[in-house]
Amino acid sequence: MKRIIASAACALIFAGICMAATPTFNKDIAPILYQNCATCHRPGEVAPFPLLTYQDAAKRAKLISTVTEKRYMPPWKAEPGYGSFANERRLTDAQIEVIKSWAEAGAPEGDINEKPVQPVFTEGWLGGEPDQVVKMPVKYSVPADGPDQFQCFVLPLNLDKDVYVSLLEFRPDNRRVVHHALVFLDPNGAGRKLASADGMYPCFGGPRIPVATLTGGWAPGAVPGARSQEYARPIPKGADLVLQIHYHPSGKPEEDQSSLGLSFSGPPSRGRTAAIMFNTRINIPPGDPHYVVKSSLVLPRDVELGGITPHAHYLCKEMKIAAYLPDGSVEPLIWIKDWDFNWQGGYQYKKPLALPKGTRVEMEYTYDNSENNPRNPAHPPVRVRWGEQTKDEMAVAFLAVVLPSPSDVQSFQQQLSAQYLETIFSGEVTLEDLPPEMTPQQRQTVTMIFNLFDKNKDGKLDREEVAALLEFVRSRR
Ligand code: HEC
Known part of the structure; x- marks a missing residue:
């Protein structure tokens, strides 16, 4: 009441000046909230409270002002000006300023006639009715509280022929x-072997299947792209999809049985694949506040880059990925200064980036394994290596690559694997450097090869031994 009298008095006494200077909910704040917050802050969505009515917003005015000023909300991790993204979710400085002055002025409601209509959100499939719908095999129960849950669900497609999605x-x-x-x-049914009878298994960093190709993703507020035969993805007969879901307890016991919709088309005219950058050689001493992991790859041919999905766990602080073109220019791909595992997702470029053959893509991730890192899962900190568990770390980036023709995909991937073998075997290698998620069978094969080439039996492969191994690999191709 006091607030209403104050703003009414203000309007009467200072008329024009006062009205112009003090933003109101109806005129200034509602449009910002509807456009940038309501996708998540409405009933039934991921955010803890709605931000639709004046009451919703007014009682949290100070908090809204603080979280927007700190750019904690809306969640958007990519640094502006470093890569230009179609799905960018970021307030302008002016919008943040308006929210701040509104909160400082006591959050006035303003003229009801100026209030915009509440946004209407499509329920159901956003991309239209799909041709095939696959549902999680079971309802998954999420407890009221406790740690976040990470589960993989195997979704058999039962395809009797190859399809294009x-x-x-x-x-x-x-x-x-x-x-x-x-x-x-999951082309080879690896997920089925990991899953229990109800078709699910716990998984944190990844699906733990050897040749997992990331084919899609979702985070709150995500909008699916348009259907496009040009960019359709092939899914071979017999393949499964493995769905990994990150659940965050809501305070009440909940159940979930999400689904995937597939729309089919004829074969694509272009080749779509992922170039995966990673470095499994992670060995972070406890207490180290600044541990750097790097990786690079050279594009073996001209590509278009549609988007990028960086991935690491809780210790990672900063991620920076850039492309160094043969002509000496640099294309910034993404820079995340404050990586937050809880807000990972895919970043789509406004316009696909044309990167010529010979472009070197470099990634540099920085990790903080000190006690000062509030996200550190271990107290006191412990030594951390590569792995897919919560206590492990990863350094990965999926580059969404488009090639001129679908027939280019296989040779592109072969060239990348050859490059990868050369990088991992280019220094002194020990068996400890093997990624822990390798299957026992893979481990056995690699150990056998390792022992064969470790001529001087010192437990590591030095440069000469690596060269002999690479020669062997090349001659077999
Ligand atoms: C993509 C979904 C999403 C969008 C968009 C979003 N939020 Fe949130 N918001 C959340 C979630 C989820 C939480 C709960 C905290 C968390 O998980 O980080 C939250 C928490 C908050 C909180 C409470 C913070 C605290 O410390 O208790 C405020 C205030 C808030 N959001 C305001 C906003 C405002 C204002 C906008 C728009 C400018 C916005 N949010 C946009 C998902 C979103």
Whole structure:
């Protein structure tokens, strides 16, 4: 009441000046909230409270002002000016300033006639009715509280022929708890072997299947792209999809049974694949506040880069990826200064980036394994290596690559694997450097090869031994 009298008095006494200077909910704040916050802050969605009515916003005016000023909300991790993204979710400085003065003025409501209509959100499939819908095999129960849960669900497609998917849409069932989802293609039924009888298994950093290709993802507020035969993805007969979901408890026991919608088309005219950058050689001493992991790859041919999905766990602080073109110019790809595992997702470029053959893509991730890192899962800190568990770390980036023709994909991937072998075997290698998620069978094969080439039996491969190994690999190709 006091507030209303104050603003009414203000309006009467200072008329023009006062009205112009003090933003109101109806005129200035509602449009910002509807456009930038309501996708998550409305009933039934991931955010803890709605931000639709005057009451919703007014009682949290100070908090809204603080979290927007700190750019904690809306969640958007990519540094502005470093890569230009179609799905950017960021307030302008002017919008943040308006929110701040509104909160400082006591959060006035303003003239009801100036209030915009509340946004209407499409329920159901955003990309239109799919041709095939696959649902999680079981309802998954999320407890009221406790740590976040990471589960993989095997979704058999039962395809009797190869298909092309022009749109893959994840549709969360219980949006209060689904924090994000990733979809992987599993051509060889590896997920089925990991899953229990109900078709699911716990998984944190990745789906733990050897040749997992990331084919889709979802985070709150994500909008699926348009159906496009040009960019359709092939899914071979017999393949499964493995859906990884990150659940965040909501305070009440919840259940979820999300689904995927697939739309089919004819074969694409272009080749779509992922160039995966990673470095498994992670060995972070406890207490180290600044541990750097790097990786690079050279593009073996001209490509178009549509988007990028960086990935690491809780210790990672900063991620920077850039492309160094043969002509000496630099294309910034993404820079995240304050990586937050809880807000990972895919970043789509406004316009696909043309990167010529010979472009060197470099990634540099920095990790903080000190006690001062509030996200450190270990107290006191412990030594951390590569792995897919919460206590492990990863350094990965998926580059969404488009090639002129689908027939280019296989040779592109072969060239990348050859490059990878050369990088990992280019220094002194020990068996300890093997990624821990290798299957026992892979480990056995690699150990056998390792022992064969470790001529002087000192437990590591030095440069000469590596050269002999590479020669062997090349001659077999
Ligand atoms: C992509 C989804 C999403 C969008 C968009 C979003 N939020 Fe949030 N917001 C959340 C979630 C989820 C939380 C709960 C905290 C967390 O998980 O980080 C939250 C928490 C908050 C909080 C409470 C913070 C605290 O410390 O208790 C405020 C205030 C807030 N959001 C305001 C906003 C405002 C204002 C906007 C728009 C400018 C916005 N949010 C946009 C998802 C979102």
